[in-house]
Amino acid sequence: xxxxxxxxxxxxxxxxxxxxxxxxxxxxxxxxxxxxxxxxxxxxxxxxxxxxxxxxxxxxxxxxxxxxxxxxxxxxxxxxxxxxxxxxxxxxxxxxxxxxxxxxxxxxxxxxxxxxxxxxxxxxxxxxxxxxxxxxxxxxxxxxxxxxxxxxxxxxxxxxxxxxxxxxxxxxxxxxxxxxxxxxxxxxxxxxxxxxxxxxxxxxxxxxxxxxxxxxxxxxxxxxxxxxxxxxxxxxxxxxxxxxxxxxxxxxxxxxxxxxxxxxxxxxxxxxxxxxxxxxxxxxxxxx
Amino acid sequence: xxxxxxxxxxxxxxxxxxxxxxxxxxxxxxxxxxxxxxxxxxxxxxxxxxxxxxxxxxxxxxxxxxxxxxxxxxxxxxxxxxxxxxxxxxxxxxxxxxxxxxxxxxxxxxxxxxx
Numbered sequence: 001x002x003x004x005x006x007x008x009x010x011x012x013x014x015x016x017x018x019x020x021x022x023x024x025x026x027x028x029x030x031x032x033x034x035x036x037x038x039x040x041x042x043x044x045x046x047x048x049x050x051x052x053x054x055x056x057x058x059x060x061x062x063x064x065x066x067x068x069x070x071x072x073x074x075x076x077x078x079x080x081x082x083x084x085x086x087x088x089x090x091x092x093x094x095x096x097x098x099x100x101x102x103x104x105x106x107x108x109x110x111x112x113x114x115x116x117x118x119x120x121x122x123x124x125x126x127x128x129x130x131x132x133x134x135x136x137x138x139x140x141x142x143x144x145x146x147x148x149x150x151x152x153x154x155x156x157x158x159x160x161x162x163x164x165x166x167x168x169x170x171x172x173x174x175x176x177x178x179x180x181x182x183x184x185x186x187x188x189x190x191x192x193x194x195x196x197x198x199x200x201x202x203x204x205x206x207x208x209x210x211x212x213x214x215x216x217x218x219x220x221x222x223x224x225x226x227x228x229x230x231x232x233x234x235x236x237x238x239x240x241x242x243x244x245x246x247x248x249x250x251x252x253x254x255x256x257x258x259x260x261x262x263x264x265x266x267x268x269x270x271x272x273x274x275x276x277x278x279x280x281x282x283x284x285x286x287x288x
Numbered sequence: 289x290x291x292x293x294x295x296x297x298x299x300x301x302x303x304x305x306x307x308x309x310x311x312x313x314x315x316x317x318x319x320x321x322x323x324x325x326x327x328x329x330x331x332x333x334x335x336x337x338x339x340x341x342x343x344x345x346x347x348x349x350x351x352x353x354x355x356x357x358x359x360x361x362x363x364x365x366x367x368x369x370x371x372x373x374x375x376x377x378x379x380x381x382x383x384x385x386x387x388x389x390x391x392x393x394x395x396x397x398x399x400x401x402x403x
Contacts, residue, residue, distance in 0.1 A: 010300060010308075015386040021310070022317035022383060028333045029318050029325070097361050097368070100329040104322055104370055176363045221359045228360035286362075 032101040035162030039155045041095050044238070046151035048245070052085050053122050054144040055249045060129035061140070062256040069200055074256035079206045080193055081252060083213055084245050087186060090220055091241070094230020098286065103158075115150045122147050172234055172284035178224055179232040182216075183281035190244050191274025197255045198266045234286040240276035247273045299388035306351045307382045311336050311344040316353065316371060316379040324357075324370040345369055353378055 010018075059081075062074030096102045121143035128135055175183065189209050196202040219225045233241075251269045255261040261269075307313045314334040319325060325333070331341045348354040353375030357368045371379070 010303060010386070010389060012390050012392070015389040018310070018313055019383065019386050019390065021314055022320075025314050025317040025334055026321055029321060029323055032329065032333065033323065094361075097326075097359060097366070100326065102324050104324045178363060221357075223360050223363060225360070228363065231361040232363070 029101055033103060034099050034101075035158045037095075037099060038103055039158035039162055041092060042151055042158060043155035044242070045092055046148040046155055048085070048088055049151055050144045050148035051246060051249055052081060053147045054140060055081055055253055057122070057125055057129070057140040057143065058253050059256050060126060061134070062253075066258065067256045069198060069202075069255065069261075076203060077197070077252045077256050079203065079210060080197065081249060083193060083206065083209050084190060084248055086213060086217065087226060088241070088245065090217065090226035091230030091233065093220075094227035095233070095238075097227055098231040111150065111154075118146045118148075118150050120146075172286065175232050175237075175281065175283075175285040179229045179285065180281045182224060182226070182229045183233075183237060184278055186241075187244065187274045187277030187281065190248055190277060191270040194248055194251050194273040195266050195270035197251055197269075198261050198263055232285045234284055236283040237277075237280045237285060240280035243276045244273050299385040299392065302381055302385035302388075304378050304382040306348065306353060307379065309344065311340050312348055313382075315341070315344050315348060315369070316375060316382075319354065319369060319371040320376055320379050322371075324368045326361075327367045327369070330369060348375065 056078065059074035059077050064073060067074065121139075125135065125140060125143050174180075189212065193202075193206060193209055196205040216224075216226050220227055222228070247269065251261065251266070251273070255266075307316060311334065314336070315330065318330060318333055327338075327341065327345075331338060334341070336344075345354060345356065349356055353372060354369050355372050357370075359366055359368070
């Protein structure tokens with residue numbers, strides 16, 4: 001977009017002033033980036049990716065007939081994991097949206113190649129699992145580590161850039177009615193997903209939850225979209241989500257690999273899964 | 289050698305029409321380092337007013353230099369802007385032209401002294 005009739009009024013003094021303006025703008029933007037929060041958000045994403053990949057591999061390698069539900073293979077529980085993982089990515093977007101300046105493009109260019117390369121071991125192990133070829137358990141750990149490594153490296157870079165700068169303080173306050181209701185809904189949905197795991201008809205329930213999630217994803221720019229809800233969450237809600245998320249994943253593995261998950265165990269597990277999020281809906285969040 | 293390289297070699301010919309106003313130039317400078325900034329923060333950072341920033345963003349979106357995203361934070365509507373790869377490239381070319389103008393002006397007195 002080069003001008004054919006370039007203006008003559010940009011002399012050296014004006015050009016120098018404009019360049020100085022650009023430099024000042026860049027410095028101001030850099031000073032506004034909250035590296036501590038960026039590091040925490042990306043670090044938790046790395047942890048979630050690690051848990052997700054490890055759990056997926058664990059489900060794929062579950063021996064036939066070893067699970068708690070007769071005739072249901074480990075692969076059938078994949079949707080139980082997809083629901084909280086997709087919800088998390090949207091909520092994390094909300095946490096980023098709450099920052100005054102957020103760094104984007106973490107996975108552009110060469111970094112996107114590294115991100116894809118990090119997933120290669122995971123896909124190889126998936127193929128091996130489908131072909132019923134066994135591999136040592138620690139290889140799964142390495143594959144999960146490789147998948148999470150780019151995000152973990154990005155978090156480490158942000159933490160290093162944050163240096164000794166103080167952590168910005170945010171005021172606490174009650175969640176809005178919308179955020180409270182959606183947080184409650186998420187807790188209950190996680191609980192229902194957990195409670196139905198020992199039944200052969202649980203995929204139907206999970207399908208219903210997935211449809212609900214699709215509606216939430218479709219409205220991601222709205223007031224009730226998950227990014228908007230995530231932007232209001234404070235430490236209490238994030239820790240609760242992490243606990244519910246991890247427990248649901250553990251329950252999926254237990255159901256796929258052991259005969260222990262009967263209705264009573266699933267009922268107690270569902271309560272343990274739902275309670276942190278439900279309780280956090282009434283706790284203070286982050287207000288701006 | 290092309291006409292531009294040969295007949296129109298002065299760096300001012302590399303300046304970009306879309307970046308000739310101070311507000312548009314400042315917006316691209318602020319967003320050029322791979323960041324996304326919400327409207328109110330951007331307004332404060334470049335010290336301008338809502339209407340001027342709004343016009344600048346509309347123009348830069350029109351020429352494909354910015355992308356805009358809308359959403360809510362804490363139940364309040366927000367708009368975020370970020371530079372597109374085309375915009376980042378255009379800003380780099382424009383900045384290089386400005387730098388060349390400054391360098392050219394510094395070189396002229398030196399050559400005059402040598403003559």
